[in-house]
Amino acid sequence: MNEFQMDAQGYFLRNGQRFWPVGCNYTSASCGARIWQTWPEAEIRADLAGMKRFGFNTLRFFILWEDFEPEPGRYDPRVERRLQQFCQWCGECGICPHPSLFVGWMSGGIFWPPWKGRRNLFENAEVIERSLAFAQRCCVLLKGCDNLLAIDVGNEMSCLPDAHEAHPDAVRDWCIELLRRVKTEIPGVLVVPGNEQMMIFKDQGFRLTDPVGWDFYSAHGYPVPSWNECWMPGLRSPETQRRLPFYVKFLRAFGPVMLQEFGTIATFGAEEQRAYLKGMLERAWRAGANGFLLWCWKDIHASGHPYDKGGIERTLGLVDETGGVKPGLEPFIEFARELTSGVRAAPVVNPAGTVHLLLPQEWYVRDNQRNPGNEPAGQCEQYAGADSILDELGCQAVIVRKLDRNHRAPAIIPGAALRDDEIAALIPEVKNGQKLLWWAPNFYCWGPACRELAGAEIVDFFPDHVARFCWRDREWSLPGFPGRTMPVVRPVGSAAVEIQDRDGRPLLLRHKLGKGEIWTLLPLCATSAHPGHAGERAFATELVRLHLS
Numbered sequence: 001m002n003e004f005q006m007d008a009q010g011y012f013l014r015n016g017q018r019f020w021p022v023g024c025n026y027t028s029a030s031c032g033a034r035i036w037q038t039w040p041e042a043e044i045r046a047d048l049a050g051m052k053r054f055g056f057n058t059l060r061f062f063i064l065w066e067d068f069e070p071e072p073g074r075y076d077p078r079v080e081r082r083l084q085q086f087c088q089w090c091g092e093c094g095i096c097p098h099p100s101l102f103v104g105w106m107s108g109g110i111f112w113p114p115w116k117g118r119r120n121l122f123e124n125a126e127v128i129e130r131s132l133a134f135a136q137r138c139c140v141l142l143k144g145c146d147n148l149l150a151i152d153v154g155n156e157m158s159c160l161p162d163a164h165e166a167h168p169d170a171v172r173d174w175c176i177e178l179l180r181r182v183k184t185e186i187p188g189v190l191v192v193p194g195n196e197q198m199m200i201f202k203d204q205g206f207r208l209t210d211p212v213g214w215d216f217y218s219a220h221g222y223p224v225p226s227w228n229e230c231w232m233p234g235l236r237s238p239e240t241q242r243r244l245p246f247y248v249k250f251l252r253a254f255g256p257v258m259l260q261e262f263g264t265i266a267t268f269g270a271e272e273q274r275a276y277l278k279g280m281l282e283r284a285w286r287a288g289a290n291g292f293l294l295w296c297w298k299d300i301h302a303s304g305h306p307y308d309k310g311g312i313e314r315t316l317g318l319v320d321e322t323g324g325v326k327p328g329l330e331p332f333i334e335f336a337r338e339l340t341s342g343v344r345a346a347p348v349v350n351p352a353g354t355v356h357l358l359l360p361q362e363w364y365v366r367d368n369q370r371n372p373g374n375e376p377a378g379q380c381e382q383y384a385g386a387d388s389i390l391d392e393l394g395c396q397a398v399i400v401r402k403l404d405r406n407h408r409a410p411a412i413i414p415g416a417a418l419r420d421d422e423i424a425a426l427i428p429e430v431k432n433g434q435k436l437l438w439w440a441p442n443f444y445c446w447g448p449a450c451r452e453l454a455g456a457e458i459v460d461f462f463p464d465h466v467a468r469f470c471w472r473d474r475e476w477s478l479p480g481f482p483g484r485t486m487p488v489v490r491p492v493g494s495a496a497v498e499i500q501d502r503d504g505r506p507l508l509l510r511h512k513l514g515k516g517e518i519w520t521l522l523p524l525c526a527t528s529a530h531p532g533h534a535g536e537r538a539f540a541t542e543l544v545r546l547h548l549s
Contacts, residue, residue: 003015003147004019005188005190010216011346018345020057020290020292020340021290021293022055022056022058022291022339022340023060023294023336024297024318025060025293025296027062028040028044029317030043030301032107033062033109033111036068036083037067039082047297051297052095054325058095058149058291058293059293060099060293061097061099062106062155063083063101065102065113066113066114067079068138073130084141087099087142087145091146096147096148096149097148098148098150098152099152100152101135101153101154102131102135104154104156104157104159107307107310109306110160120166122171123170128174132177132178135153140185142186143185143186151190152192152194153175153193158199158204158206159196159198159204164204168205169367171207175212179213191214192214192215192258192260193214193218195220196220196221200247200250201381202377203364209362209364216255216257217255217258218257218258219257219259219260219284220262221244221261223276229377229380229381230243230381230384231528231529234272235269235273235275236271236275239529241279241283242280242388244259245286246384248284248289249397249398250380250399252398252399253400256288257288258290258291258292258293259291261293262292262294262295263295264328264329265316267315267326270327273328274330277328283391285347288347292339294329294332295316299314300316302314349407350409354409355390355410355411356400356403357399357411358402358403358412358413358436360374361418361422362419364376370419372419372444373482378415382414382416384527385414385540386527388527389540389544392541402425403426403429411434411437412438415439415440415525417445417482420447421449423447423449424449426453427452430518431515431516433516434516436519438454438519438521441454441482446458451492453511453513453520454489454509455492456490456492456520458487458489462485462486462488463484464480464485466479466480467479467507467522467523468502476535478524481523481524489509489522491506494513498519509522521543525540525543526540
């Protein structure tokens with residue numbers, strides 16, 4: 001039986017006891033990703049000893065397909081022995097190996113065997129079979145590792161052109177078959193896809209909504225604005241510190257989540273790093289992250305691919321040349337010790353003040369006719385902004401895919417489009433006591449179910465325009481309406497108009513339905529903390545505050 005399982009709350013168990021994986025991602029300083037061919041034994045063993053001194057119990061590392069299978073079907077026995085030796089050394093230091101089978105993308109570079117050529121990993125029959133056979137081969141080598149934490153399919157493979165160009169169904173089918181083969185070789189082993197944050201706000205082939213069967217998900221993320229969809233004004237800002245925990249919350253709607261790869265990227269500002277790590281780690285723990293692996297162990301001295309084109313990738317280490325922690329990164333060491341010592345347990349599930357952010361069932365748009373109008377980037381920014389507003393108001397946001405009567409909490413749908421069946425499913429929930437706020441529903445979704453839920457019917461349409469109105473003794477403006485069309489609605493039944501525009505057309509409806517109620521805001525409402533959206537953010541904050549009161 002495998003030592004590691006997941007409990008009902010999505011946390012690791014080791015032989016039945018709570019286990020917090022804490023540690024780092026590892027490539028050697030002297031040779032970077034080329035560890036298997038260069039094989040600096042003394043350096044590797046010294047690094048593992050250093051991790052042991054810090055109390056680390058987990059290490060994520062990377063198997064380069066090109067090093068292990070230099071020609072199709074021919075494996076290098078020397079390199080295979082090194083993999084097993086590495087796992088043995090980890091065990092001697094009390095460190096659980098967490099291998100990543102494929103390194104399609106890492107540190108800004110792609111690593112494929114030259115013989116793969118331009119053939120697509122997910123659509124070319126020969127490459128599909130060779131990749132699956134390679135995964136099986138790795139599992140044969142790893143099955144003797146008693147303290148194997150989990151198998152990582154591959155590092156950030158959602159970043160690959162192969163994933164973007166292949167049909168999403170092909171990516172899904174490859175994942176399902178790989179998962180089957182891995183678990184056939186190592187029964188009971190936990191498997192994670194190893195992807196990063198962009199799969200939340202881009203349609204990259206790897207879809208969270210696909211029923212693959214992952215045991216847990218990986219959250220990666222860094223405080224670099226261009227790598228994220230939302231505004232992030234520096235490491236000291238709570239807004240930046242909220243972003244990676246938001247990704248954890250989003251992924252938790254689909255399964256357990258490990259904070260598998262994170263860091264500060266800028267490793268020379270001590271106070272900036274301390275502020276970021278303290279704020280981010282606390283929030284990520286409260287969001288339900290079940291493990292924490294920093295990128296990476298030590299600065300890279302190796303030159304060549306991929307470090308020659310992205311020099312900053314060489315500067316991301318936790319420790320300096322003497323083995324001491326770099327200034328500003330101490331909060332991670334302290335946080336890791338709190339987890340492994342038992343000082344910090346798992347957070348309370350659905351604590352007081354919890355608010356649910358309800359996801360639409362259809363998130364991705366490419367080749368998906370079931371999607372009623374959601375686009376990941378725009379929707380992600382709305383949800384991240386709503387999460388940020390709730391954090392400012394002292395509430396804990398939990399992102400969910402369906403409402404839970406056992407943990408009834410106020411719910412918000414921030415700007416998502418819902419299918420008719422999803423809207424119909426909300427009606428009994430509201431009647432049974434659910435309090436719901438939905439802003440920017442697309443007029444195209446406004447069928448009989450929406451009419452009953454919102455308590456209004458569409459009677460006219462106007463062109464898209466800025467919605468201006470007076471509310472709570474203040475003038476406000478919102479940027480427009482979804483679908484570039486303003487629906488003019490008329491209340492039916494008990495629905496009341498709470499806000500109307502200067503021409504008397506309804507903008508906010510409040511409908512008591514059974515034991516609960518729903519508020520429906522027709523215009524778009526930006527939730528970003530960007531200064532350019534300050535007015536809309538302020539309105540959204542006041543609306544949420546009032547809804548929760």
